Amino acid sequence: MDEEIFDVIVVGGGIAGATCAYLLAQEGHSVVLIDRGSEPGSKNLSGGVFYCRVMEQIFPGFTEAAPIERHIVRNTLGFLNQNSHVAINYGDSRLGNPVNAVSVLRAPLDSWLAEQCEEAGVMVMPSIRVDSLIMEKDQCVGVRAGAEELRARIVVAADGVNSFLAQGARIRAKEPAQNLALGVKSVIRLGEASINERFHVSAKEGAAYAIVGDATQGIPGGGFLYTNKDSVSIGVVLRLDALAENGLSSSDIHDHFLNHPAIRPLIAGGELLEYGCHLTIENGPHMMNHDLTRPGLMIIGDAAGFTLNTGFAIRGMDLAAGSAQAAAQAAHAALLSGDYSRNAMDTYPAALAASFVGKDCATYEKAPAFFENPRLYSQYGQLLAEVFFGIYAMDGAPHRRISTIVRDALRLSGTKATHIVRDAIAALRSL
Ligand SMILES: Cc1cc2nc3c(=O)[nH]c(=O)nc-3n(C[C@H](O)[C@H](O)[C@H](O)COP(=O)(O)OP(=O)(O)OC[C@H]3O[C@@H](n4cnc5c(N)ncnc54)[C@H](O)[C@@H]3O)c2cc1C
Structure with missing residues (x-):
């Protein structure tokens, strides 16, 4: 590593880091993307469902060009009990046109993203583990990896959920269990x-x-x-x-x-x-309330804690890309003006709050508290199974009316009608 000062160093070659690096290189800035894996993504676990509309904005033709697995057009929501299961199965061709979500495997996808970065002019540096930020008078001016130092006007930390860089900058504390x-x-x-x-x-x-x-x-x-x-x-x-x-x-x-x-x-x-x-x-929506910057530094993606579990879907990859877009926009403006102060960096959280990431986090702010309810993980599945058993089991005895079946199911599952009303209201307010 030499003494060159880059415009931007991005640490972490996952969805957030690669997207941010790509967008900034496209604006003509000198960008380095560092990942500890032997190639970006090689350390990332398998994959998931990527709500990918945001990627179409950044990489037009994404669903055709990127190594995606399948277009997700069927969603199943289920309750499992020990000996039974109840599910809602939702299929809709509208989810396939335009493509709403795709399944992905991260190793090929992250490697494709790194290729797009290289083509846009990003210097991709695999197999380097960044140990710490270089701070001078509260300003972040680069990163340290072993004995090496690399300097930049802006550092973007996209180093994933454990982000030692966000902890090092005292932006995030060690997360409680x-x-x-x-x-x-x-x-x-x-x-x-x-x-x-x-x-x-x-x-x-x-x-x-x-x-x-x-x-x-x-x-x-x-x-x-x-x-x-x-x-x-x-x-x-x-x-x-x-x-x-x-x-x-x-x-x-x-x-x-x-x-x-x-x-x-x-x-x-x-x-x-x-x-x-x-x-x-788990408490992704509340991460929006954290500060996300220091002079010369921004935190994006999982490093900033942006994941959303709505019960229907786990989202993190689209939020990673959305936060990368907002950070790239703020970094581009800062580089044009030569202002790397906290005020300049804080145009990132402002852009984020106005984006779908900020808005969705606000919408689902109460979701984590809702999902603490133990009835969701035991009684409700049992209750539904008891109701369906009452409806479908023909054992020769006179059949009960549905109202009686439901009353008996409530008793057997240990659920009170007041719980259902309270939980339904909580669901409407949280989801
Ligand atoms: C079990 C599970 C299932 C999930 N399912 C889904 C799903 O279906 N849909 C969805 O949208 N999201 C899902 N998520 C969340 C999603 O995986 C993350 O939100 C997303 O990967 C965040 O991307 P990122 O780029 O911010 O971080 P990451 O993908 O974690 O990338 C961080 C990168 O930083 C690199 N790095 C870390 N530390 C350093 C360092 N010190 N120096 C250099 N490089 C470093 C790593 O090698 C890695 O490449 C799931 C998560 C889990 C755990």
Whole structure:
């Protein structure tokens, strides 16, 4: 590394970092993108469902050009109980045209993003782990990696959920366990034909499942399954504090989910390709209220804590890209004016608040508190199963009216009608 001063150093070659680096290079700035992986994305766990409209704005033709897996046109929301399951299955061709969400595997996607960066003129530096920021009189002027120093007018920290750089700049403290969840994920190869058949989708189309209840053995969080081209990404997300209190092992809960009678047939005969764990932030909407800058420094993506769990969907990748757009806009203006003060950097949170990231975080501000409700993970699944059992079981005894079935189901599941009313109001206010 020499003494050159770059316009921008971006640390982290995930969605947030690569997108920000690309946008700034396109504006003609000198940009370095540093990632600790042997190539950007190589350290990133499998993938997920990417709500990708934002990528079409940044990379026109994204869904055709990028290595995406399938267009998600079917969504299944389910409750698992020990011996039963209840699901809502929503399919809609409108979700495929224009493409609303795609399943992705991160290693090929991040590598493609790094290629776009290089083509736009970004200097991509893999296999370098940044240890700290260089601060001079409260101004961030570069980064340190081992004995090397690299200097820039602006540093963008996009180093993921554990962001040591955001902690180093005292923007974020070490996150308490109740704000974190652990994701345990497998990628299982089934073959393209089996996926089309088992998930009722055609060649390019895919399905996404979000499941609560016995999926996590009652621990707040949920199970998920996304179809890739010839594999599925499947696993659980578990609130870290509840996991510690409960004493269960995260890998046992993952295995329990994969072996549930409603899930096992979907992945039967598959070959395990990848298995891993990764942390995610649970109180994402509240991260908007943090300060996100220092003079010469901005924090974006997971490093800033931008993830949203709405129960229907886990979102992080689109927020990473959206925050990168807002940061790139602010950095471009700062570079044009030569002003790297805190005021100049704070045009980033202002742009963010006005973007879909800020607006969606505000809309779902109360969602994390709503998802602490234990009834979501135990009683409601049981209640629904009791109601459907009452409706469908024909055991020769006189059949009960639905109102009686519901009353009996409430008693059997230990749920009170007042709970349902209270939780329904809370859901309407939070989601
Ligand atoms: C189990 C699970 C399931 C998920 N499912 C979904 C989903 O379906 N849809 C969705 O939108 N989101 C999902 N998410 C969230 C999503 O993965 C993240 O929000 C997204 O990856 C954030 O992108 P990012 O670029 O900010 O960070 P990351 O993707 O984490 O990238 C950070 C990069 O920084 C690099 N890095 C870290 N430290 C350093 C350092 N010191 N020096 C150099 N480089 C460094 C890493 O190598 C990495 O490449 C899920 C998360 C989990 C855990």
